[in-house]
Amino acid sequence: MTQLSPADTAKNAAAIAAVALVRDGMRLGLGSGSTAAFMVRRLAERVEAEGLQLRCAATSQATADLATRLGIRIEGLDEIGWLDLTLDGADELDPDLNLIKGGGAALLREKIVACASDRMVVMADGTKVVDRLGAFHLPVEVIAFGWQTTRELICRALARLDLTERPILLRKHDDQPLLTDEGNYILDLALEAIPDPHALSQALNEIPGVVENGLFLNLCDLALIGQPDGNVTELEAIQEGLE
Numbered sequence: 001m002t003q004l005s006p007a008d009t010a011k012n013a014a015a016i017a018a019v020a021l022v023r024d025g026m027r028l029g030l031g032s033g034s035t036a037a038f039m040v041r042r043l044a045e046r047v048e049a050e051g052l053q054l055r056c057a058a059t060s061q062a063t064a065d066l067a068t069r070l071g072i073r074i075e076g077l078d079e080i081g082w083l084d085l086t087l088d089g090a091d092e093l094d095p096d097l098n099l100i101k102g103g104g105a106a107l108l109r110e111k112i113v114a115c116a117s118d119r120m121v122v123m124a125d126g127t128k129v130v131d132r133l134g135a136f137h138l139p140v141e142v143i144a145f146g147w148q149t150t151r152e153l154i155c156r157a158l159a160r161l162d163l164t165e166r167p168i169l170l171r172k173h174d175d176q177p178l179l180t181d182e183g184n185y186i187l188d189l190a191l192e193a194i195p196d197p198h199a200l201s202q203a204l205n206e207i208p209g210v211v212e213n214g215l216f217l218n219l220c221d222l223a224l225i226g227q228p229d230g231n232v233t234e235l236e237a238i239q240e241g242l243e
């Protein structure tokens with residue numbers, strides 16, 4: 001392998017630790033983004049070396065294409081039905097393992113796949129760990145029809161949560177609205193900090209034009225944090241209700 005940058009060494013280390021959790025016969029969800037791409041490559045190496053029999057669903061077309069190219073067969077989520085484990089990246093994670101995702105516009109399929117998994121494991125580098133979510137712009141997937149009205153409704157919802165005057169930006173690609181794999185738009189909310197992620201997620205998802213938001217709350221079970229020296233730290237979600 002060519003020499004990796006310190007940032008990529010951290011991502012790759014987290015990916016290797018995540019792929020070590022995979023067992024023969026598992027039904028897997030494959031995440032999206034640059035860290036997940038390392039995971040797909042490391043997984044393909046194990047599949048080839050050990051002949052692992054896996055059933056895999058992808059969270060984006062990009063991941064499906066990469067996996068297929070590397071010899072991992074991708075099936076539809078409904079063909080598999082339920083997953084044992086999903087391995088995915090994140091844009092931010094807090095100490096409770098709540099996440100912001102969607103920097104690569106894949107949040108909708110990612111959330112569906114995470115919710116259909118017994119276990120979700122996140123791979124990230126140390127720069128993604130924050131005390132409080134929100135410095136990363138929160139992606140919200142919206143229907144193209146009436147998107148400006150949806151933006152106004154989001155603005156009003158934010159005001160009710162005392163989050164006034166926060167810019168809401170239409171994500172673009174080549175000067176055109178970026179289209180997600182589902183053909184929707186992404187609005188990025190520049191919130192700076194999110195005081196109550198649960199209240200915000202609920203308020204956003206009550207708006208008709210909102211398909212889903214990038215807050216992944218109580219979904220992640222374990223985070224594997226790669227360091228530039230190749231070490232990996234584990235962060236586990238605290239199970240609520242346990243003494």
Ligand SMILES: O=C[C@H](O)[C@H](O)[C@H](O)COP(=O)(O)O
Binds near residue numbers: 034036
């Ligand atoms: O939509 C994209 C996903 O949520 C990614 O998992 C997230 O943006 C992290 O990507 P990366 O590993 O490239 O930082």
